[in-house]
Amino acid sequence: MTDYARITRDGLWDNNVVFAQMLALCPTLAVTGTASNGLGMGLASTAVLVVSNVVISAIRHLVSPEVRIPVYIVVIATLVTLVDMALNAWLHELYKVLGLFIALIVVNCAILGRAESFAARNAVLPSALDGLMMGLGFTAALVVLGGVREVLGSGTLFAQAHLLLGEAFAFLELTVIPGYKGYLMMILPPGGFLALGFLLAGKRVLDRRRAERAARLATAPAVA
């Protein structure tokens, strides 16, 4: 029996791709200059992650352990290329916005990581859920990181979101600090490392507080 609640928690928080596994840091740092870019990259990666988990889980009995890595890589690279072609052909407007990120998904080691550590050992349905939750956790991490860097770096939030989501979402575009001159370092790679470091530290603090509280609750009745 697979625990779906556990998979969900793992993907979104406990075992978050960026904040816990610290995978996929290259695309993470590269695209999170703005929250909108983070969102685009996150959603595109989520789609690939779900499909790759499903495919790899479906063929897991056929693939022998000795050659599994090349097989997974070929499958993932093919999926990314298919997504790239399909978007270019049929959703060309979206492709013009996301095109840059799609090629980057191939180098997202989180996808190979989930194939290796989850999809290769579990049935199709839990693997699909794992892909979805890991992807959403990744998306959330990118949006938070992009949001922090965007607010500190250029004083806006979700700038150009309408390019990604359509005109209906133009209301997301906020100017958080009016007349802000911008703090370039936060948009450049060093700002990415700094913001990521503080966010990681913040998550550790939250997790430790929670663990301490749980420990107190567990011991309290025994003392009384």
Next chain:
Amino acid sequence: MAMLERLRGHLAYQGALLAVAALLTSGALALAAKATGPAIEAAAAEDLKQSLTQVLPGQYDNDLLDDKVVLPGPDGEVTVYRARQAGRVVAVVFEVAGRGYAGPVVSMLGVDRDGRILGVRVIAHRETPGLGDKIEPAKDRWIHAFAGKSLGAPPADRFAVKKDGGVFDQFAGATITPRAVVNSVKGGLAFFGREKARLLDEEVKS
């Protein structure tokens, strides 16, 4: 399952597995390329047409994609699309490229028959998102500063970004990108000046 387990241990099985995986995936890619090819080409042509019309605000009555000449330019051949009105060339559009921060910055440049810039649009670049990508009209108004300029106004030595003593703004933290665009446009205007007679195609077709 037990038989599959035994089979999986053989070297031949692994080789065959890799071969089948490669065959299936390349087959899928070939099919996808065939299925998406025409749509991608049509989208690219549509993009080209759009970027051509964006730098051609004026009136013309011919199909731009049909009226093109290929001339030797500063770096390789340049395909020039010509806009005509009653057979007379009123403007030309061609690509110019400069070296940006992360690779070539390719722009579409529209010039009227007197050598004045009708418009410039960057059509391909790999500049830093959030910094260099302000050359895109969707993200900043910077690119509109070119309209109406020519190689005499401002004077040739001031046709540069402000950091180089010119009249065009650079962006905070990104000088190389706007410099690439400005210099490529300047090169394009010089090219227009050199090839003017051939580009404007003075033998009028009536």
